[in-house]
Amino acid sequence: MSDLKQTPLHALHLTLGAKMVPFAGYDMPVQYPMGVMKEHLHTRSKAGLFDVSHMGQVIVRGNTYEAAAQGLETLIPVDILGLGENRQRYGFFTNANGGITDDLMLANRADHVFVVVNAACKDADIAHMKSALEPDITVTEIKDRALLALQGPAAEAVLATLDPRAGDMRFMDVATLDLNGTEAWVSRSGYTGEDGYEISVPSDAASDVAQALLDHPDVEPIGLGARDSLRLEAGLCLYGHDINETTTPMEAGLTWAIQKVRRSDGARAGGFPGADNVLGQIGNPVARKRVGLLPTGRAPMREGVVLYATETSDTPVGEITSGGFGPTVGGPVAMGLIGADHSAVGTTLYGELRGKRLPVTVAIMPFTPANFKR
Amino acid sequence: MKYTEEHEWLRAEGDAYVVGITEHATTQLGDLVFVELPEVGATVSADDEIVVIESVKAASDIMAPVDGEITEVNTDLADDPSLANSDPLGKGWFFKIKPSDASQLDGLLDEAAYNALIG
Missing domain, CATH: 2.40.30.110 (Aminomethyltransferase beta-barrel domains)
Incomplete structure (x- = not known):
């Protein structure tokens, strides 16, 4: 067990009575005393707080947002350049065959691209970006921040008690909020099919922010067990299971994530690994x-x-x-x-x-x- | 009450035994979502895997505790597997078995021995 990494919320999980399991190299809570079934239902009816700090948080920075976005578009078949400021979008890396090597979230945070990738893939993703992107684009893993997810129909009301601007955000907006004096990078998105937020906060403030959210009567801590059943009911892919390096976007049913501008006849068509295969499959039988x-x-x-x-x-x-x-x-x-x-x-x-x-x-x-x- | 090392309990009822799984087992398994019970009248041998249970996490088996005949199964449990979590020693029973060799019961654990097993 000693080789397992811990998130900044590890002590809090133990205090909350979590059952801990190894996951992607981390010692993570699979469930709390409430149990997977009730945790799942609670998230759908009120709000659940998840620790997703094992995921990779990465800042990709060029001289401008556009420079970083153009670089990433050589690896990801998504319109990153056209992503509005303070907006977020789903995407994935492809390999030379058009297979998906990881799926991810991309955000336009004004002067850089903020990328969130899967825990099990993050080292490979970061190495891939660093080796493939031009040297004037820097790829920095953010290791000193935790990532929380607050999900469920009560999420807006709960987060708005700490910063009312949470209520102004729409689905897939990103913003910097002030949560009890802590600067939080927040997106209105998640992995449950519910309304909610993903919240990046400095590691040393993570427990206080988590506790402030848990202090709300509508919020319960939710483990990886319910995270999996929630995303499965929502029809969301789990990388390494539903999609992997042999699955193309067309096979995976993910071509909706490839905007027109990156498709054949688009202004910035192709230009990413496996583009011929990925774009050639769109609209054709697989x-x-x-x-x-x-x-x-x-x-x-x-x-x-x-x-x-x-x-x-x-x-x-x-x-x-x-x-x-x-x-x-x-x-x-x-x-x-x-x-x-x-x-x-x-x-x-x-x-x-x-x-x-x-x-x-x-x-x-x-x-x-x-x-x-x- | 008798227990097995596989976390089953047995309670005498006439010449048969009611069998379920312990609270320790249901806590470890988590919420049960599926139970497949044996056929009434089936002749089974000790350690045969005669029940399939699935929790939110995984599938597992329950074995026959002794040789014998299945005399009744809890169809309410098949309809609502959560009974095993909410009332493991009562409404959450699984099946009744009539042992063919009552001396096999002597090899099972008593409550003190079972409690020592689960620490």
Whole structure:
């Protein structure tokens, strides 16, 4: 255990009675005494506070915002140059084959790009940016700040008690707020399908900010267990599971993140790794697709469950990439990569679970309606 | 009450035993979301995996504590697996088993031994 890293909120997790598990090299809370099910439901009904400090926070800086954005556009097939000041956007790095090597959030913070990447990929992402970008663009990992997420319908009211400007932000806005005297870099976004915020604060103030939020009667601490079931119901990808370096944006159902300006015939078309493959696939048939899946019975189908077109066929048509029980849905939910011929919504497939073929239906995601403040 | 090292409890009821899992087990497992029970009338052997349970976190098995015949299963639990969390020693029971060799019960743990096991 001693080689596990700790976030600035580690002591607070222990005080709160968290069950800690290793995750991406960190000792992280998987649940608190409330339990995964109640934590999930609480987040959907009020507000949950998550420690996501294990994620990578990176500042990419050039002489201007535009310089940094142009650099990043050589690695990421997203309109970063056209991203408005104090606005945020989803994106991903691609490799030479057009596979996704990580997904991330990008923010235009006036004179730099603020990037948040997955914990398990952050070292590789930072090395990739440093080696690929011109030397006049600096890539700095922010190691002295914690990252909190406050998610749920009560998040706005809660955060506004500390800084009323939180209420002025729309979905995917970013702002610098003052939380009890602490400078916080805040975005109105998250990973639960609920309204909410991600909040970057200096490590030495993180526990005080977290405690101030937890002092609100509507806020409970939420662990990684519920974070996973919340994002799964919201239809959001988990990197390394639903998408990886072999999955292209088209296969992953993520071409919505590639703005027109970066597509074929766009003003800044291509120019990122694997562009020919990524752009060539848009609008054309691909071999497999990421889809939502609803097991018909009560048994959860988890990652790795093999899917067949019939109860007896020998040839798999796909596989569950993540799955479990959806507390808000009240039943099992999953997503998987499926041969395109079998990926139409409403198609019945069969997952092999403990030697039995059990029916599962291709379904529209999200499984629970998104609740963003547009 | 008797216990197994697999965190099951057994309570005598006539010539059969009601079997469930302990509060320690449900706390470790987290919220149960799925339970698949054996067939009534099935003949089972000790350590056969006869119940599948899934919590929010993972799947696991419950084994037959002794050789015997399944005489009843808790269909309410299959409909609402959370009963095992809310009332593990009562409404959250799993099945009833009629041992074919009552002497196997002697090999199980008593409450003191079980409490020592879970520390």
